[in-house]
Amino acid sequence: MKRRTFLKGTVTGGMLGIAASAGLLMPKMVLAAWPKSAFDATKIDGALNGLYNSASHSKSGDIKIKAPDIAENGAVVPITVSTGMKASSIAVLIKENPSPLACSYELGGNTAGFISCRVKMGKTSDLIAVVKSGGKLHSTTRKIKVTIGGCGG
Amino acid sequence: MAKKKIRIRAKMKDGVAEVKALMSHAMETGLRKNKKTGKKIPAHFIQDVTCTHKGNNVLVASWGPAISKNPYLSFKFKGAAKGDAVKISWSDNKGGKASAEAKIG
Numbered sequence: 001m002k003r004r005t006f007l008k009g010t011v012t013g014g015m016l017g018i019a020a021s022a023g024l025l026m027p028k029m030v031l032a033a034w035p036k037s038a039f040d041a042t043k044i045d046g047a048l049n050g051l052y053n054s055a056s057h058s059k060s061g062d063i064k065i066k067a068p069d070i071a072e073n074g075a076v077v078p079i080t081v082s083t084g085m086k087a088s089s090i091a092v093l094i095k096e097n098p099s100p101l102a103c104s105y106e107l108g109g110n111t112a113g114f115i116s117c118r119v120k121m122g123k124t125s126d127l128i129a130v131v132k133s134g135g136k137l138h139s140t141t142r143k144i145k146v147t148i149g150g151c152g153g
Numbered sequence: 154m155a156k157k158k159i160r161i162r163a164k165m166k167d168g169v170a171e172v173k174a175l176m177s178h179a180m181e182t183g184l185r186k187n188k189k190t191g192k193k194i195p196a197h198f199i200q201d202v203t204c205t206h207k208g209n210n211v212l213v214a215s216w217g218p219a220i221s222k223n224p225y226l227s228f229k230f231k232g233a234a235k236g237d238a239v240k241i242s243w244s245d246n247k248g249g250k251a252s253a254e255a256k257i258g
Contacts, residue, residue, distance in 0.1 A: 034200045039217040076221045094219060098184065102219035108211040108230060112169065116227035120182070120219045 047101035057137035087113035089132035096125030161255035170233035182218035
């Protein structure tokens, strides 16, 4: 276990160094390290704290989640999160997954509040889209039913 | 020819560049068990995805194993024109990397 954690640490740290020197990272936006604590969190609040140092979010009618009501295959659930707000960050959390945080996106100044991706859902669950705009966290929730779970457990 | 690791489609639509990318990756959660040995297949998933345009980071994604296998990603941004290049790079938790570039059509 120790060795694995050590290796994980080296790989992530080393990679950032190599990537930076290779010019892969353009410093217009500060590239933070992969938010391990957020992805390891087993509850929504823990994940949000790990990402944004805050777990308080208010419901917003300006965030839309496009997703199937019933996902036939929990391993591939296509979702689209869109918002009219000027968003600096979008995160997708799946409440009933072993680790709720699925993904988070840092948006550039010219990037629209629009993200489309495919996620795994272990079982029927609330899917929460969190948008950071104006320094505050806004969210909207959508329940998605899953017939065959996708975490592989 | 080797299988492309990242396929990118970028198009101008109503003054906005719409980018769609499809990446080849197992995205193993680390929870699946090898049916024969009973041992868990170790987690192997893309952690960071960076999309750049003219030297600017348009999108920086942090992914966990809950992203589906062979990830699909789509996003939109302003300030681009037809013919501009968009570059997408990813790195995974085992040090694997890939990147590809496409012109906005």
